[in-house]
Amino acid sequence: MASTDVEMRVDIDPDRRWEDLYRLLSRPGPSAGPNFFPGDETKELLHNLIRVLVVGAGGLGCELLKDLTLLGFLNIDVIDMDTIEVTNLNRQFLFRKCDVGQSKAVVAANFINKRVPGASVTPHFCKIQEKDADFYQQFQIIVLGLDSLEARRWMNDMVCSLAQFDDDGNIEPGTNIPMVDGGTEGLAGHVNVIYPFVTPCFECILPLFPPQVNFPMCTLADIPRTPAHCVEWAKQLEWDRVRPFGDDTDLECDDPKHMQWLYETALKRAQQFGIEGVTLKFTQGVAKRIIPAIAATNAIVAAACANEVLKLATAVSRHMSTESGGHYMMYQGGDAIYTNTLSHERKDDCPVCGRKAVKIHVHEDITVAQLIELMKEDSRLRLKNPAISVPADTTSGMKTIYNPHVKSIYERTRENLDHPISSWIRSSGVELTVDDPVMATQKQVLVMFS
Amino acid sequence: MLNLLKLKQEKAEQKAGSSESAEGGSKAGGKIIPAAQRRVQKDLKNGIEKNSWCQMEFPDPDDIMNFNVTLMPDEGFWKGGKFSFKFEIPSDYPHSPPKTLCTTKVFHPNIDLEGKVCLNILRDEWKPVLDIGAVINGLFFLFLEPNPQDPLNKEAAELMKDNLPAFKQAVQRSLRPGFGGYSSYGRY
Incomplete structure (x- = not known):
């Protein structure tokens, strides 16, 4: 009964709801950023004008949605392709047992909208790749609560591509959307504030993340030493050899029958080599590459992310950045506690943010050969023998317009030289990806029709 | 602080029902080539x-993530042979390595008869x-310097260690054409 009262008090006294937050937002302070404007406008910005996108509605996502709405960010979108599983319920607190099987994004949004007065959370039950630039462009801040490198890289690539530049190569203000990336693994985590083309992007610091553990094939085939070797052997070699459920059935890690087969096969192998420790649960962990998830680590990292969002939005205090002493906070909770906030450097040849798009103005009717001539003459490019490609129309791939560097592609694309560029470039502002042996880095060329 | 004035303007325009975006809507479709494919073109x-x-x-010239590489060693045990490898570049390349499979049956200590390569x-x-x-060079190097200490095809490795002429x-x-793998090595 008491707890219900506490919950309701939020509704009863709206004037005092944001009291503490307003104390911060209403007056200047020594730690405020240079462009902080205390007062009602900042409050309006926070509650009404800013739209935040939360990517992922899992362990971090639940925490982020709670933290951000309680901080006053009332307009939020959340995107997640997953559905709720029983094993999520121990830490993803916006979900109940009856929600199992439903969309994480939808259930989380409904819960927050019911619980936090005034909150308007819009769910998107789909893959991040199903949304396009127009969608991502709507947000002023994007927060990532993801568990895979691949999804982070995709988001990073997308957000960096939204930045626009004037003819002098300066960023058009407001087109580089700040992104706060949170991540946890067991007792460790990180918060990384990415301001495209200002701080290093995710691709710049990618080498810092250890690649997925792959075992040497020869170890798997000949001399397994650990229980994990046995499971990997069953998964990578024996499955393809035996095809226990028919030639067309690929291994499906969510299928209990497949897991049982994998477990029994790995166990036999382990016994043969005198290795202990292969259990069904262990097999599932290795095969699905399950990372332990700790609720409290999610809470720590999400809270740090949410505060960065507040600082980015209002400048009430300086946010994590290269100038403020670090854009990357690492949290090591595994052996006592160690945290450090540091800066990395941007990579000049970063394939995502090292690219500085060069604009060239051309007439719509010119041929590919004429376009290449123009690029050879252009003093900013000075190409000799370029390969050129454009993004594909439909899928998230590419189309090669011309590539002289590989014989079999050259033979099939040299006829394109006489075709008009409009066969590939349908509107002004399409971005070409250009490689030339004379250039150390890849160039992006924006073709503008005059 | 985020650009307050601009946000307010946009909000006002939305309310006024103007469908055109403040940016002029020329976002180039915002389409980009995924980083992995840009990297392959660079490679x-x-x-x-x-x-x-x-x-x-x-x-398919528009699918640069899938291709075949044929190696023709000009010296070493496999001189005169032609070996085809199927390359499949994963979407998180270069974070993950390319996937390769030798589609020519070959008797080699580091390549098994199903084409799996140990490199x-x-x-x-x-x-x-x-x-x-670098991967293609590495594969080629396997034909010049096979490594029987770290075998994938055990029979080939043992024969190489024990009886080089027979190997x-x-x-x-x-x-020779039609090689499908040896069923027994006892006769060497």
Whole structure:
């Protein structure tokens, strides 16, 4: 009964709801950023004008949605392709047992909208790749609560591509959307504030993340030493050899029958080599590459992310950045506690943010050969023998317009030289990806029709 | 602080029902080529095919993530042979290494009869700074310097260690058309 009262008090006294937050937002302070404007406008910005996108509605996502709405960010979108599983319920607190099987994004949004007065959370039950630039462009801040490198890289690539530049190569203000990336693994985590083309992007610091553990094939085939070797052997070699459920059935890690087969096969192998420790649960962990998830680590990292969002939005205090002493906070909770906030450097040849798009103005009717001539003459490019490609129309791939560097592609694309560029470039502002042996880095060329 | 004035303006325009975005809507469709494919195009410019022992074949020029590489060793045990490898570049390349499969049946200590290849840089020693050219060089090196200490085809490795002349002979036979793998090595 008491707890219900506490919950309701939020509704009863709206004037005092944001009291503490307003104390911060209403007056200047020594730690405020240079462009902080205390007062009602900042409050309006926070509650009404800013739209935040939360990517992922899992362990971090639940925490982020709670933290951000309680901080006053009332307009939020959340995107997640997953559905709720029983094993999520121990830490993803916006979900109940009856929600199992439903969309994480939808259930989380409904819960927050019911619980936090005034909150308007819009769910998107789909893959991040199903949304396009127009969608991502709507947000002023994007927060990532993801568990895979691949999804982070995709988001990073997308957000960096939204930045626009004037003819002098300066960023058009407001087109580089700040992104706060949170991540946890067991007792460790990180918060990384990415301001495209200002701080290093995710691709710049990618080498810092250890690649997925792959075992040497020869170890798997000949001399397994650990229980994990046995499971990997069953998964990578024996499955393809035996095809226990028919030639067309690929291994499906969510299928209990497949897991049982994998477990029994790995166990036999382990016994043969005198290795202990292969259990069904262990097999599932290795095969699905399950990372332990700790609720409290999610809470720590999400809270740090949410505060960065507040600082980015209002400048009430300086946010994590290269100038403020670090854009990357690492949290090591595994052996006592160690945290450090540091800066990395941007990579000049970063394939995502090292690219500085060069604009060239051309007439719509010119041929590919004429376009290449123009690029050879252009003093900013000075190409000799370029390969050129454009993004594909439909899928998230590419189309090669011309590539002289590989014989079999050259033979099939040299006829394109006489075709008009409009066969590939349908509107002004399409971005070409250009490689030339004379250039150390890849160039992006924006073709503008005059 | 985020650009307050601009946000307010946009909000006002939305309320006024103007459908045109404040930016003028010329966002170039915002389409981008995924980073992995941009990286592959970059890898390819280094002229791997300048080596006479290497040929690349792209079945679909618009799909540069899938191609075949044919290696023709000009010295060593496998001199005169032609070995095809299927390359599949994963979407998180170069974070993950390319996937390769030898589609020519070959009698080799480090390549099994199903075409799986044991090469360090394709597994635990892969680094994103390596590129497709490095992988092709690595595969070619396997034909010059096979490593029987770290075998995938145990029979080939043992024969190479125990009886080099017989191994050479077995490799020679395997280069003939129609080689499907040896069923028994007892006769060497």
